[in-house]
Amino acid sequence: MSNKELEMLRDRIDELNLEILEKINERANLVQKIAQTKVTHGAHRYDPVRERKMLDDILAKNDGPFDNATIAHLFKQIFKAGLQLQQEDDSKALLV
Amino acid sequence: MSNKELEMLRDRIDELNLEILEKINERANLVQKIAQTKVTHGAHRYDPVRERKMLDDILAKNDGPFDNATIAHLFKQIFKAGLQLQQEDDSKALLV
Structure with a gap:
């Protein structure tokens, strides 16, 4: 592989980083919106069945190279971060 | 928010999950390709400067709702998983 090819792969990784960032934040936005609804509807936010x-849906579509354990670990971190975001929103709401 | 609107938000989250999955695996594929090059070129795989x-590039583009600490945490997990994948490839190569 030439240096130029290596450079191209790295550029694509940089692009992917930003695309993943965008999608993770878009996801967090939707999680926040749903959480606001649940406040008014009085539903529990942490929903282990939904999670x-x-x-399961994610792992069913996983065809690697990451194995299911790794993908499950990464998504659990994303889910957890979403839940923490909702808790922060709650704390802010209490201060208003 | 109506149940129908909630349903639409959840559908979009499901879509985003799969888009994130796809991009994380595409990224892992490129990391593997670069790692193979490094074997032949004898370069070190773990590159803290590049990481x-x-x-920095990712955080510079982060405009929330996740804060920089959360985004850094999530991406460090993705980087680490990529490194582990390379180590697994090494072990397999040793068995050939």
């Missing part, structure tokens, strides 16, 4: 279903 | 640069 399990999401994970 | 720092990637993280």
Whole structure:
């Protein structure tokens, strides 16, 4: 592989980083919107059944190179971060 | 928010999950390709300078709702998973 080819692969990784960033934040935005609804509807925010279903759907579509354990680990981190974001929103709301 | 609107938000989250999955695996594929080159070129695989640069680029573009600490945490997990994948490839190569 030439240096130029290596450079191209790295450029594509840089692009992918930003695309992943965008999608992770878009996802967080939607999670926040849903959380606001749940406040008014009085539903629980942490929904293990929904989370399990999401994970199953994701793993069913996983064709690597990351194995299912790795993908599950990464998405659990994303889910957890979303939940923390909702808790931060709650704290801010309490201060208003 | 109506149940139908909630349903639409959840559908979009499901779509985003799969888009994130796709991009994370595409990224892992490129990382593997670069790692193979490094074997033949004898370069070190773990490149903290490159990782720092990637993280800086990502954080510079982060406009939330996740804060920089959360985004840095999530991407460090993705970087680490990529490195582990390379190590697994090494082990397999040793068995051939």
